[in-house]
Amino acid sequence: MRYPSLQRRLALRIGALFLVTMIAGIGFAIFRIQAVGPAFDRLSLKTQLDTLAADLPAGAPPAYSGGETAPIFAVWDESGRAIARSPGADAAGIAARLPAKGEGFFQYRPPATGPDRPVMRDGLAAHRTVGGQPLIVAVIEGLNPDDELLGLMADEATDDLLFVGIPFTLIAGLIGVATLRGSLAVVSEVSNTARAIGPSAPGLRLDRPGIPRELLPLVQAVDGMVDRLEAAIESQRRFTAEAAHQLRTPLAIAVARLDQAGADAGPLAAGLRGDLDRLERLVRQMLAAARAEAGLYAGPAESLQVRALAEDAVEALLPLAFSLGVELGIEGRDDFALTGNRAALHGMIANLIENALEHSPRGAAVDIAIDDHAISVADSGPGVPAELRTRIFERFWSGTKPGGRQGSGLGLVIASAIARQHGADLSVGDRPGGGAVFTVDWNPSAKDRP
Numbered sequence: 001m002r003y004p005s006l007q008r009r010l011a012l013r014i015g016a017l018f019l020v021t022m023i024a025g026i027g028f029a030i031f032r033i034q035a036v037g038p039a040f041d042r043l044s045l046k047t048q049l050d051t052l053a054a055d056l057p058a059g060a061p062p063a064y065s066g067g068e069t070a071p072i073f074a075v076w077d078e079s080g081r082a083i084a085r086s087p088g089a090d091a092a093g094i095a096a097r098l099p100a101k102g103e104g105f106f107q108y109r110p111p112a113t114g115p116d117r118p119v120m121r122d123g124l125a126a127h128r129t130v131g132g133q134p135l136i137v138a139v140i141e142g143l144n145p146d147d148e149l150l151g152l153m154a155d156e157a158t159d160d161l162l163f164v165g166i167p168f169t170l171i172a173g174l175i176g177v178a179t180l181r182g183s184l185a186v187v188s189e190v191s192n193t194a195r196a197i198g199p200s201a202p203g204l205r206l207d208r209p210g211i212p213r214e215l216l217p218l219v220q221a222v223d224g225m226v227d228r229l230e231a232a233i234e235s236q237r238r239f240t241a242e243a244a245h246q247l248r249t250p251l252a253i254a255v256a257r258l259d260q261a262g263a264d265a266g267p268l269a270a271g272l273r274g275d276l277d278r279l280e281r282l283v284r285q286m287l288a289a290a291r292a293e294a295g296l297y298a299g300p301a302e303s304l305q306v307r308a309l310a311e312d313a314v315e316a317l318l319p320l321a322f323s324l325g326v327e328l329g330i331e332g333r334d335d336f337a338l339t340g341n342r343a344a345l346h347g348m349i350a351n352l353i354e355n356a357l358e359h360s361p362r363g364a365a366v367d368i369a370i371d372d373h374a375i376s377v378a379d380s381g382p383g384v385p386a387e388l389r390t391r392i393f394e395r396f397w398s399g400t401k402p403g404g405r406q407g408s409g410l411g412l413v414i415a416s417a418i419a420r421q422h423g424a425d426l427s428v429g430d431r432p433g434g435g436a437v438f439t440v441d442w443n444p445s446a447k448d449r450p
Helices: 006-058 091-097 145-183 185-196 216-265 268-294 306-324 343-356 410-423 442-448
Strands: 072-076 082-085 104-108 121-130 134-142 301-305 326-332 337-341 367-368 374-378 425-429 434-441
Touching: 006 082, 006 121, 006 145, 072 301, 082 091, 091 104, 145 185, 145 367, 185 343, 216 301, 301 306, 301 343, 306 326, 343 367, 343 434, 367 442, 410 425, 410 434, 410 442
Parallel strands: 326 367
Antiparallel strands: 072 082, 072 134, 104 121, 121 134, 301 337, 367 374, 374 434, 425 434
């Protein structure tokens, strides 16, 4: 299942919002710059129209004396008859361009007087009363060199704004994304801490200086949950260890009394002694499991050779292998070094070998193999079905063994806990030809590499 990235989602949304805002801001600024010229022209036309209306009784001002670049005007009475116009002005053509009701801004192109087509000009028409007579007055702008200069300035300002605004938008967006990633770095730190919480570091907690207020309730809730789990697990381990410890003394006394009774104890003594032996072994395994899961080992960590540990475990279990009629040996001469607790690692390997011996029929073989980062123990038993390969590492779960032998169901729990405490992975697979292979791998990802 793929989970969406909060960082990517926030970056995309904030980046899109920032980009839209910047584009809107730049667009509005460009619009305003480009609107300066037309606004100035319209203001100028209003002034010209008011001045012309005021000057009409005395005649047209000199500015309307004619010429291709001069402003143009025309005046009509209520009936639409032209009563005044600038020299050369086409009153009928201007009247055709007037807006509805003869009032408002319009555009007009003067008739061509040469090879070049005249430019379209802006005009303004309005109703005015001159000398008590209602008139329609129209003014058309002249060709002013300042207009061209103003247009050039507006275009240059637009180009400069785009030249500066686009890179600024991109840079600001990148800075925003970098700032967002930095702000979310604490989430990665909290995740790494949560991942590190385990048997080897049960005291780690997520709360730390710099936690954002928005994350603090979640962090505190998780820390509280971990505290409760740690207390419950510790209570369970303590109970298991104390119960096993308390059982050792009465078991030892019962075994001693049976030994003292000797042959006089009757035919039930042998069976009772076997039951007590199994119970004593179960108590030892419970103590070992509690210590392994809590990471409580006798002695410091030291540099060790795996082959030497395997040889010691084989030597210790040879009597059991002989009594079960199972051949036990180590294949090849490979070896590798690691750092760990000698007693714990010896117990891990011994538990795996003992488990293999107990599941192998008489006359079969248990083989131990070592490569550059793993040790494996292969038995000749019935193997482990795929649906049980997780369950076999649960406490007190025990599979079928040859001859009806019974186990404690704790050996693999102990081995798995010790492997995990030493940074290794314990897994089970099929042995070619039948049986199971238990592998402790200190570099489990290497088996997936080509």
